[in-house]
Amino acid sequence: MAKKLLIVESPAKATTINRYLGEDFEVLASYGHIRDLPSKDGAVDPDNDFAMRYELSEGSKKHVDKIVKAARKAEAVYLATDLDREGEAISWHIYEILREKGLTDKVPYYRVEFSEITPRAIKAAIDNPRKLSMDLVNAQQARRALDHLVGFNLSPLLWKKIKTGLSAGRVQSPALRMIVEREREIEAFNPREYWSIEADLEKEGNPFSAKLVRLDGDTFRQFDIDNEKRAHEVRQALLGNANGKLVANRVKRKERKRRPAPPFITSTLQQDASRKLRFSAQNTMRTAQALYEGVAIDGVNQGLITYMRTDSVALSNDALADLRKQIGSQFGDRYVPKKPNFYKTKSKNAQEAHEAIRPTSAALTPDKVRRYLDDRQFRLYELIWRRAMASQMAPALLDTVAVEFDCGDDATFRANGSVITFPGFLAAYEVSVPEGKQEQESQLPDINEGDRVQLQDIRAGQHFTEPPPRYSEASLVKAMEEYGIGRPSTYASIISTLLRRHYAELDRRRFVPTDTGRVVERFLENHFSHYVDYEFTAKLEDELDAVSRGEAEWIPLLREFWDPFIKKVKEKEETVSRDEAKNVRVLGKDPKSGKDVTVRLGRYGPHAQIGHRDDEDKPKFAGLRPGQKIDTITFEDALELFRLPRKLGSTPEGEAVSVNVGRYGPYVRYGDK
DNA sequence: CAGTGAGCGAGCTTCCGCTTGACTT
Numbered sequence: 021m022a023k024k025l026l027i028v029e030s031p032a033k034a035t036t037i038n039r040y041l042g043e044d045f046e047v048l049a050s051y052g053h054i055r056d057l058p059s060k061d062g063a064v065d066p067d068n069d070f071a072m073r074y075e076l077s078e079g080s081k082k083h084v085d086k087i088v089k090a091a092r093k094a095e096a097v098y099l100a101t102d103l104d105r106e107g108e109a110i111s112w113h114i115y116e117i118l119r120e121k122g123l124t125d126k127v128p129y130y131r132v133e134f135s136e137i138t139p140r141a142i143k144a145a146i147d148n149p150r151k152l153s154m155d156l157v158n159a160q161q162a163r164r165a166l167d168h169l170v171g172f173n174l175s176p177l178l179w180k181k182i183k184t185g186l187s188a189g190r191v192q193s194p195a196l197r198m199i200v201e202r203e204r205e206i207e208a209f210n211p212r213e214y215w216s217i218e219a220d221l222e223k224e225g226n227p228f229s230a231k232l233v234r235l236d237g238d239t240f241r242q243f244d245i246d247n248e249k250r251a252h253e254v255r256q257a258l259l260g261n262a263n264g265k266l267v268a269n270r271v272k273r274k275e276r277k278r279r280p281a282p283p284f285i286t287s288t289l290q291q292d293a294s295r296k297l298r299f300s301a302q303n304t305m306r307t308a309q310a311l312y313e314g315v316a317i318d319g320v321n322q323g324l325i326t327y328m329r330t331d332s333v334a335l336s337n338d339a340l341a342d343l344r345k346q347i348g349s350q351f352g353d354r355y356v357p358k359k360p361n362f363y364k365t366k367s368k369n370a371q372e373a374h375e376a377i378r379p380t381s382a383a384l385t386p387d388k389v390r391r392y393l394d395d396r397q398f399r400l401y402e403l404i405w406r407r408a409m410a411s412q413m414a415p416a417l418l419d420t421v422a423v424e425f426d427c428g429d430d431a432t433f434r435a436n437g438s439v440i441t442f443p444g445f446l447a448a449y450e451v452s453v454p455e456g457k458q459e460q461e462s463q464l465p466d467i468n469e470g471d472r473v474q475l476q477d478i479r480a481g482q483h484f485t486e487p488p489p490r491y492s493e494a495s496l497v498k499a500m501e502e503y504g505i506g507r508p509s510t511y512a513s514i515i516s517t518l519l520r521r522h523y524a525e526l527d528r529r530r531f532v533p534t535d536t537g538r539v540v541e542r543f544l545e546n547h548f549s550h551y552v553d554y555e556f557t558a559k560l561e562d563e564l565d566a567v568s569r570g571e572a573e574w575i576p577l578l579r580e581f582w583d584p585f586i587k588k589v590k591e592k593e594e595t596v597s598r599d600e601a602k603n604v605r606v607l608g609k610d611p612k613s614g615k616d617v618t619v620r621l622g623r624y625g626p627h628a629q630i631g632h633r634d635d636e637d638k639p640k641f642a643g644l645r646p647g648q649k650i651d652t653i654t655f656e657d658a659l660e661l662f663r664l665p666r667k668l669g670s671t672p673e674g675e676a677v678s679v680n681v682g683r684y685g686p687y688v689r690y691g692d693k
Numbered sequence: 694c695a696g697t698g699a700g701c702g703a704g705c706t707t708c709c710g711c712t713t714g715a716c717t718t
Contacts (some may be wrong), residue, residue, distance in 0.1 A: 029712060052712025059707070079714060106711055164709075171708025179706070189708045309713085329711085509710060622698050629698080641698050 025094035026132075026146075027087060027114060029101050032313045032323060033137060037100075040139040046094070048087050050101065054080040055113045057168050064165045066586070070578045072165060074113070084117060091118050096128050098146060103133035104371035105568065109160035112152055136336035136375050137326070159568040162577055166190070166560070169582060170551060173589050178540060180593065181601035182621065185521075186540055190560075191506050192517050193544055193552040198499055199491055199524050200533045200541040207652065209487035215245040216483060217254060219425070219433045220476040221266065226465035227476070230266075230425060232258075234432035251480040258478050261428030268471045269432075270424040276438070277415040280445035282333035282363035283376035283408045286508035287501040289328070292407070294494035297399050298529075301493045301512040305329075307400045308377070315392045323380050324389060325404055329508040332372035333363040335412075339378055343412040346382035351447055357414045368504035369561045378408035410449035417442040423467050437464030490530035503554045504561060535626040535650045539603045547592045551585070607655040610662075615639075617658055619650050626650050628658040 023046045028034050031049040038047040055074040057063035065071045076084065091097055097118070099111035111131055118124050130149030134141045167190055174188035217232035217240075232240050235254065245251050284292070289308065293299040299307070308328035314321045335343070340360045348356045365372060379401070386402040393401060420438040427433060440446065467473070491499065497511045506514050518524045523537030533541070544552045566572035604620040607628075615631040622641075626649070631639035642661035644653065 031713075050712075051714085053710070054712095056710090057708085061707095077711095080712095082714095083712095102711085110711070160710095167709045169708085173707095175707035185706045187707050191709065313713090507710060509712080513710090627698065639698085643697085 022093060022095040023090075024096045024098060025087075025090045026098040026100050027111075029107065029110060030327070033327070035321075036137055036323065037142060040142055046090055048090060049083065050087070050110055050114060051080065051083050053077060053106070053110055053113070054084055054117070057164065061172055063172075064168050066169070066578075066582050069575050070165050070582075072161060087114065088118065088121060088123070091123050091127075094127060096130065098149070099129065099131045099152070100133070100145070102373040103135060104373040105156055105160045105163070105564070107373060108153055108156040109164075112154075112157040115152060135332075135334075135373060136338070138336060138338050140338075141336070153568070155570045156568045158574040159564040162567060162574040163560070163564055165578055166581060169585070173586065174544070174548065174551070177589060177593060178543070181596060181598055182539060182543065183536070186536070187517070187521055188540070188544060188548075188552075190551070190557060191500075191510070192514055193541075194503065194505050194554055194557070195496065195500055195514055196518060196523050196533070196537055196541050197545065197552055197554075198496065199518070199531045200538055202488060202491055203533050203538075206487040206490065211484040211486065212243065213246050214243050214483050214485070215248075215251040216481045217245070217251070217258070218479045218481065219258075219262075219266065219427075220479065221425075221435070222474045222476055223465045223467060223471065228435055228437070228462070228464050230423070230433035230435035232431065233424075233434045235430065237430045245480075248480075248482065251482070255478050255480045258427050258431055259475075261431065262475050262478075264475050265472050266425040266427060266433065266475050268423050268467050268469055268473065269426045271467060271469045272422045274420050274422075275441075276418045276420050278418060278444070278446075279415045280361065280410045280413055280449065281407070281451070283335060283378050283411040284404060285330050285333055285365075285367070285376055286328060287331075287367070287497050287511060289377055289404070290497050290511060291494040292403060293400060294492065296403065297396075299396070299400070301497060301515055303396070304400065305512050307396050308404075310397055311393075311401055311404075315389075315397075317389070317392055324384065324401055326376070326378050326380060327374045328377055330372075330374035330377060331365065331367055331370040331508055332374060333365050333376045334372065335360075335376055335378060335408075339375065340412065343378075343382045343409060346385075347409060347413055347448075350385070351413070354442070355413050355444065355447065357412070361412055363411070367501050368558060376408070376411075377404055379405045382409065406449040410445035413445035413448060414442075416440060416444035416446045421464060421467075423464065425473070435464055435467075437462060439463060490527075490532060492529055492531070493526075496531060503557065505554070505557050535621055535644075538649075538651060539601075539621045542603055543596075543601050547596060548588065603650060605650060607653075607658050610659070617655065619644070619653055619658060621650065628653075628661050630662060 024044055026037065026041065026045050026047045027050055028037060028047065029050050029052055031051065034047045034049040038045065041047065054077055056077050057072060058075045063073050065073075099114060101107040101110040115124065115129060131152050132145040132149045134145040171187065171189040175186060178186040178188055219230045219232070221228055221230055234240055235244060245254060290301045290304050293304040294301070305328065308325065311324045312326070312328055314323035316322075344356050344360065382405075386398065386405055389401060390398050417440070418438045419441050420436070423435045425433045425435075489495075493515055496515065500506045500511065500514070518531070518537070519526070521536070522534050523540060524531045524533050526532075550556065563572065563577050567574045567577060599620070602621045604618050607617045607619060609615065610617050610630045613630065617628065617630050619626065619628045626644040628642045628644065629639050640662060644650070644661070648657065
């Protein structure tokens, strides 16, 4: 009996949908893209209208074979890949392969789309099929071709001018740039001194503190006191004015609402898992994948979360009802808002092919599934479950109070406090404090206008402004998402590319650019600024959108990019010397030989050099020590490197003994050992 | 481990975005 064939991208999704559709359907997975450009030059031919030579992807053959076989006997074929640009292209590739085999004439082909996996949504999709959108497919092809052309023309230029094996690309290069630019900011940063003044107060045995907010009749600003002497004077004057007591002159009370955050998408999940669980982006994705694919619960395999690679904060109506029901029964009706909370997707270039990340069933509380999960899975599931629950709960209510204490006529202290009167969503989910900010609102004793409080002391605290922090995996993903660089499925792999190329290293979970990374970044920024610009992807996305709406053609779009791009590549190949590309720094003249002392990036890493390779004598070399950087090493430190190798003496047999520093640290050698 | 860095120059490297692989014994 002939069946209808329905094709999706993910096998876990195929299993679920198969259950919903029953006997009439066979549901197969493509396992993502099935054809791609090979990793070779010439896969895109700019001289022939950017003709693209696709090849079956490694490992796709068995999946394609299965699809072909099923298509031969199917009575209809439904292409149900994701509803975004990439998904449309996958459907088209499947169609093309089946067309080449002569399988598209006999039975109808339908393109169907749904953004939530529920029986209702899938049935509705099947009842309302559409045609393949070649405009959307062509937008994808333009994206694909451009990425290939950028990567496979810039990378070889780097091999020629800097070092073999390096890489550049539309996405990895701006990401590298963020890391390098941040490091430069940190190096250029001059800390500024400032002082804070705080009063330690007490009311009926309850201590609290208040900050100085007004001094000399004016708002007290961060840098108003910038030295110890002045801080001391101010403190003495205030102590004198107060005389051991302060009076609460003004008390302002306010009720504040605090709203929950939207449910997770890929980027926010990676950020929160990094902050709260200290998971790497890769670890988070691997663990989420396991939760998505499901675990055996009482003998039945069950997916625990929805799809984890998504850029949409939207929840299906079924999910909203499910969460609200669970919130009501677990926390009580007060915690269920009158209407569901709605969130807007704010990330640039979002394609919203999937729902937000949420538990497939809110009733599966973390406690209930704990014994089926390993520790990492449990902690990630709990995070996802709590965040999704919280996103549909009522706001938290806080009573805030601000009390001002005048100290003499010209100065004022202020104490802030807040009390949670109704926890709302906080009952399910703790909000983490963003980087660099400190939460300092605490509880205050009950204070009313006119109350006198004891002054214990006034403290002057010295502070220095701090440079911006280096990027963590979490903050880098956040920044990439803000610029629209990279996609949910690639954030984690971009990070591993930067590490694999040794463009950056992780030091205490923060990215530090290497010399290689800095040299590559500088080369690209100096000579290809347009293509590594943060705005490049954003502009490209606008143009691709126009293509997908049928308002622009993809080939002219590529032509407009390609002609100036390849011209620039050719030009730079001629005009930029290797020395310039490698960022050779001349530090000074060697006092002994009078030759130039330089630092540069060599084949085996950064090194210092006396003399030039065109000199009659071979130049002398010395590798930089760990921690020394091409951009920052001083002349003196570089000369110091040449004090080794040093002869210590000779062995009784007359062999020379010397000491040197090699790749693996200092060592002593004698003779040829 | 190996303690280099020129020169000769073959053959190699490289993009982004979708999705999970698992042979035998």
